[in-house]
Every structure is written in C-alpha cells, then in structure tokens.
Amino acid sequence: MGKTFTEKILALKSGKKSVIAGEIVTVSPDIVLSHDNTAAISKKFKQMGVKKVKHPEKIVISLDHCVPAATEKYAANHKEIREFVQEQKIENFYDINTGVCHQILPEKGHVLPGTLILGADSHTTTYGAFGAFSTGIGRSEVASIWATDEIWLKVPETIKINIEGTITSGVYPKDIILHIIGNLGADGVLYKAVEFGGKVVREMSISGRMTLCNMAVEMGAKNGYMQPDEKTIEWLSSRTNKKYRVIKSDSDAKFEKIINYDISRLDPQIACPHTVDNVKPVSEVIGTKIDQVLIGTCTNGRIEDLKIASEILKGKRISNKVRLLIFPASMEIYAEAMELGIFQELVKSGAVIMNPGCGPCLGAHEGILAPGEVCLSTANRNFKGRMGCKEAEVYLASPATVAASSLYGEITDVRRNLK
Amino acid sequence: MTIKGKVWKYGDDVNTDVIFPGKYTYTITDPNEMAQHALEDLDPKFAQKVKKDDVIIAGENFGCGSSREQAATCLKYAGVGAVIAKSFSRIFFRNAINQALPAIECREAVDNITSWEVVSINFEKGEISCNKGVFGFSPLPEEILGIFNDGGLIPHVKKILKIKD
Numbered sequence: 001m002g003k004t005f006t007e008k009i010l011a012l013k014s015g016k017k018s019v020i021a022g023e024i025v026t027v028s029p030d031i032v033l034s035h036d037n038t039a040a041i042s043k044k045f046k047q048m049g050v051k052k053v054k055h056p057e058k059i060v061i062s063l064d065h066c067v068p069a070a071t072e073k074y075a076a077n078h079k080e081i082r083e084f085v086q087e088q089k090i091e092n093f094y095d096i097n098t099g100v101c102h103q104i105l106p107e108k109g110h111v112l113p114g115t116l117i118l119g120a121d122s123h124t125t126t127y128g129a130f131g132a133f134s135t136g137i138g139r140s141e142v143a144s145i146w147a148t149d150e151i152w153l154k155v156p157e158t159i160k161i162n163i164e165g166t167i168t169s170g171v172y173p174k175d176i177i178l179h180i181i182g183n184l185g186a187d188g189v190l191y192k193a194v195e196f197g198g199k200v201v202r203e204m205s206i207s208g209r210m211t212l213c214n215m216a217v218e219m220g221a222k223n224g225y226m227q228p229d230e231k232t233i234e235w236l237s238s239r240t241n242k243k244y245r246v247i248k249s250d251s252d253a254k255f256e257k258i259i260n261y262d263i264s265r266l267d268p269q270i271a272c273p274h275t276v277d278n279v280k281p282v283s284e285v286i287g288t289k290i291d292q293v294l295i296g297t298c299t300n301g302r303i304e305d306l307k308i309a310s311e312i313l314k315g316k317r318i319s320n321k322v323r324l325l326i327f328p329a330s331m332e333i334y335a336e337a338m339e340l341g342i343f344q345e346l347v348k349s350g351a352v353i354m355n356p357g358c359g360p361c362l363g364a365h366e367g368i369l370a371p372g373e374v375c376l377s378t379a380n381r382n383f384k385g386r387m388g389c390k391e392a393e394v395y396l397a398s399p400a401t402v403a404a405s406s407l408y409g410e411i412t413d414v415r416r417n418l419k
Numbered sequence: 420m421t422i423k424g425k426v427w428k429y430g431d432d433v434n435t436d437v438i439f440p441g442k443y444t445y446t447i448t449d450p451n452e453m454a455q456h457a458l459e460d461l462d463p464k465f466a467q468k469v470k471k472d473d474v475i476i477a478g479e480n481f482g483c484g485s486s487r488e489q490a491a492t493c494l495k496y497a498g499v500g501a502v503i504a505k506s507f508s509r510i511f512f513r514n515a516i517n518q519a520l521p522a523i524e525c526r527e528a529v530d531n532i533t534s535w536e537v538v539s540i541n542f543e544k545g546e547i548s549c550n551k552g553v554f555g556f557s558p559l560p561e562e563i564l565g566i567f568n569d570g571g572l573i574p575h576v577k578k579i580l581k582i583k584d
C-alpha cells in the first residue's frame with residue numbers, strides 16, 4: 001500500500017522508515033515561524049532557563065499583526081522582539097516594512113517543497129501550496145522548539161479533495177474554498193491532512209493555491225497540500241536557489257476519503273456572520289448594506305487580487321456610504337501595485353491604501369468596526385468580535401465581489417460588473 | 420486526582436475569538452488578567468462568576484480558529500478544572516495540554532450533562548460522574564501525558580533539559 005505525502009514527510013522528518021496515521025512521532029522542523037507573538041514566546045523561552053536558541057537559522061520572525069505599533073504597549077512588544085532578535089543573532093527577521101508572514105515566507109525563499117514548517121499562527125497551513133508540510137502550533141511549543149529543535153506530532157489521515165470543472169467568470173479561488181468550507185463545515189476535516197487536486201487546482205495560479213491552503217484550517221485541517229508542478233518550480237526559481245526534493249503521495253496512497261467537487265456552475269460565495277462555514281451563494285445576501293470593505297491580508301492581498309479589484313473599480317467611484325481599505329500582503333506587492341498603476345486607479349475610486357500587514361483582520365487596529373457596522377472582507381475569519389467589536393458583523397468574499405460591492409454600498413453579484 | 424465543579428454548557432464551534440478576543444492578544448501578558456476576559460464575547464458573565472474547578476461542556480470543534488495559546492491559558496487561570504467536548508480543534512487541544520488544562524473528549528458526557536449541574540471527574544480512572552450516570556474517557560497517550568503531568572510544556576522542557584545536562 002502506498003503512502004500519502006503527509007505520511008512520507010513525517011517519516012522523513014522523524015528519521016523513521018515509515019509511519020502510519022495515528023502514530024505519534026517526534027520531528028525536527030526546517031523552519032519555525034513567529035510574529036508579533038515573539039515577545040511572549042521569548043518570555044516562555046527564558047522561563048525554561050535556556051540561554052541560546054538551538055538553531056537560529058531555522059527561525060523566521062516577521063512583524064505583521066499590529067504594524068506600525070498602534071499603542072505604547074504594541075511598541076514595547078515590538079522593541080522587545082527586536083532586542084531578542086539581536087541577542088539571539090536571528091538573521092531571518094522581517095520588520096514592519098515587509099508584510100504578512102504568510103506572504104513573506106514564500107517571497108523570501110523560506111518555503112520549499114518537501115520541508116516541514118511550523119508556526120505560531122493558525123494560517124501557517126498556507127505553505128502547503130508549495131508542497132511543504134506546514135501547520136500552526138502554540139506559543140509554548142515554539143519556545144520549546146527554539147530550545148530543543150523537536151516537537152511531537154500525530155500523523156493524520158489524509159482526505160483528498162479534487163476540484164474539477166471549469167471556473168466561470170466572476171468566480172475565483174476564494175469562492176471555491178468558501179464553498180468547500182460551507183459544504184464540509186468548520187470541523188469537516190478536523191485533524192485531517194487535506195490534499196487538494198484536480199484540473200482546477202492544476203490550472204490555478206500560485207496566488208489562488210495559497211488562498212485555498214490558507215483557509216484549509218477553517219474546516220479544521222491540520223495541513224493543506226498541493227503537489228508541486230512546473231508553476232511551483234518556476235515560482236520558486238525566482239525566490240531561492242536552495243535545493244529541495246519534491247515529495248508526492250504515491251499513486252496507490254491510502255486516502256481516508258476522496259471528495260470531488262465540480263465547480264462549473266458555482267456562483268460567487270459569501271461567508272456570513274459569525275462563522276466561516278456559514279456560506280451562501282451571493283444571491284441569498286444581495287442587498288445587505290455594508291459600511292466598510294477590506295481587500296487584502298494573507299488570504300487575498302496578492303497582486304492578482306489587487307489587479308482584479310482595480311479592473312472592476314477602474315473609472316468608477318465607490319459608494320459614499322462605504323470605506324474601502326486596501327492591505328497588500330507584502331511590501332513587494334505594494335511596490336508592484338504602485339508600478340502597475342493599480343494604486344492610482346484604486347485611490348481615484350476612493351480607496352485608502354494601507355501598509356502591508358494584518359490590518360484590522362484580528363481586531364488590533366487600522367479599521368476597527370463600530371457597533372452595528374457591517375464589513376465585507378477578503379480575509380479568512382468572521383468570528384464575532386473578530387474586527388474588534390462584538391456588535392459588528394463581518395462577511396467574507398472574493399476580492400472581485402468585495403470590489404463590486406463597494407460601488408453600491410451593499411453586497412452585490414460581481415457578474416453584474418463583468419462583461 | 421478528582422475534581423468537582425459546576426457545569427457551564429455551550430454549543431459547537433466555540434472559537435478562540437470568543438474565548439479570548441484578538442484585540443487583547445498582544446496587550447495582555449499577565450495570565451490572571453487574561454482570566455478576566457475568558458469567554459468574554461460568548462458569555463460576558465462567565466469570567467466574574469466562574470469558580471475553581473468548574474467544568475466547561477461544549478459540542479464539536481471547541482477552540483477552533485486562531486493558534487492563540489491564551490485561549491487555554493485564560494480558562495486555566497480562571498479556575499476551569501476541565502473542558503469536556505465532543506471534539507477539539509487541534510491547536511487548542513495542544514495548547515490545553517501545554518498549559519496543563521484537562522481537555523477531555525467524551526460525546527456521551529456532553530449529550531447527558533446539563534447546564535449548572537455539578538459533575539466530578541476522576542482522572543486516574545478516566546471517569547466523569549454526573550446526574551445521568553458515569554461516563555468513561557481515554558487518558559492521553561503516554562508520549563504526551565508527561566507534558567501534562569509536569570504542569571505543562573514549559574516546566575516539562577525545563578525538567579527534560581536539566582536531566583540531559
């Protein structure tokens with residue numbers, strides 16, 4: 001019987017010949033990520049009485065969750081992190097002018113196929129888009145890996161999700177993943193590895209693949225994975241010259257389940273308050289009034305997302321009832337958007353261009369909602385209180401749906417604005 | 420060890436944002452202060468009224484969402500003796516072990532226990548006793564039990580590294 005990608009990589013990283021689902025293994029990760037939570041992690045690290053991190057070269061730290069600092073407390077937090085980085089001689093440190101960790105890691109060449117990446121952030125699942133095994137862990141666990149270079153993981157069963165059919169105008173990778181999450185539920189693949197495949201995934205851009213793997217955690221997945229192909233290899237070749245080995249599931253691998261989707265007739269999808277799996281076709285929520293719209297973050301802040309938005313908004317003005325915030329996922333994307341004139345178009349339409357980072361996605365700053373307000377966002381979560389106010393509501397959609405809706409001040413079917 | 424406490428019962432998919440809001444994640448560092456915001460956006464009365472060893476009962480996927488460890492820490496420091504759920508989100512489950520907060524998977528117990536009743540949990544026997552009877556649960560695997568028994572991951576690693584020295 002063949003092995004899945006996840007079984008193969010967890011065997012490799014635990015130094016075993018083979019492992020089976022359900023087994024608990026001790027692995028040594030290739031990369032360990034933390035962000036603004038690094039100050040708290042460094043305190044835990046010091047509590048253990050350890051002086052030096054074991055492998056500074058495996059550590060990547062990016063400041064993104066509240067940048068630049070919104071208050072004195074956030075500022076002190078960032079200061080502590082910069083001091084820790086210096087003290088421990090951590091080279092892979094990305095300060096507030098770089099972007100969201102999940103965009104930065106691939107951009108800066110830290111993500112390679114066949115590597116194991118753990119991060120103190122639930123959306124660490126994103127790197128499966130490049131054929132890595134990546135998942136979120138807690139703060140104490142990061143501190144413990146810094147000290148010991150190891151951690152236990154349970155080998156999950158794998159569920160294969162095949163996405164077939166032909167993507168139609170107005171439908172984007174975000175609609176596909178929202179549809180799947182809505183269909184399977186917030187615990188639909190709880191604790192399982194997910195391998196995405198099928199024609200639609202093969203034809204999808206790297207950016208779209210990242211959106212899918214980013215949100216795999218919203219249906220409970222431990223990790224998301226896509227088999228690397230020419231597109232992956234080409235993308236990586238411009239980012240790194242490090243060597244890597246692609247690991248794939250065997251052709252006779254044992255999947256716990258195979259789920260097939262045909263998205264040929266899919267409508268644009270909306271996740272409604274207050275759970276990510278409360279997904280409806282746009283027709284059921286058309287006309288819902290919105291106060292703020294957000295395009296960006298680690299889910300949908302890449303150049304193709306911004307391009308789609310600017311094409312929809314070009315030459316038009318957003319509703320005067322709406323505030324449109326743009327959060328590019330990284331400074332590289334920010335610079336490219338400037339060069340391509342995307343920002344000029346967006347600003348002319350009434351957008352506010354924000355700095356790369358998480359923005360208000362987790363309720364820290366830069367666009368917190370007031371009681372009774374509604375936000376339509378391209379981010380990945382809409383839990384109660386998520387954008388800083390528990391009496392506000394957050395809907396999630398694709399950048400295209402969000403851009404089109406900003407023109408009318410209400411949730412809109414983007415196909416109305418496409419020729 | 421046996422604990423006895425009053426039940427606070429909630430539904431499915433209790434997420435980390437309602438357990439410990441994101442707006443506090445970098446501003447509150449003292450675990451006792453974290454405890455004052457436990458379940459703030461789900462049940463505003465909880466943090467003031469919870470007593471030592473009270474038990475949270477919940478449905479599927481408890482702790483889904485963010486990796487924030489404070490979701491487990493705030494419950495631990497609020498005095499919660501255990502969380503019994505039909506299933507847990509994986510990062511929350513790990514965080515609970517690492518904070519030595521008992522996270523028990525037991526469907527039958529969740530279905531049979533009602534709000535405000537008093538239940539007792541015997542960890543050695545793996546038994547939950549409630550008004551409707553006694554329900555068993557599996558202990559943690561041996562590889563992981565050590566972390567829990569040492570009072571969480573940080574004291575556990577501290578102990579292990581000292582042994583190695």
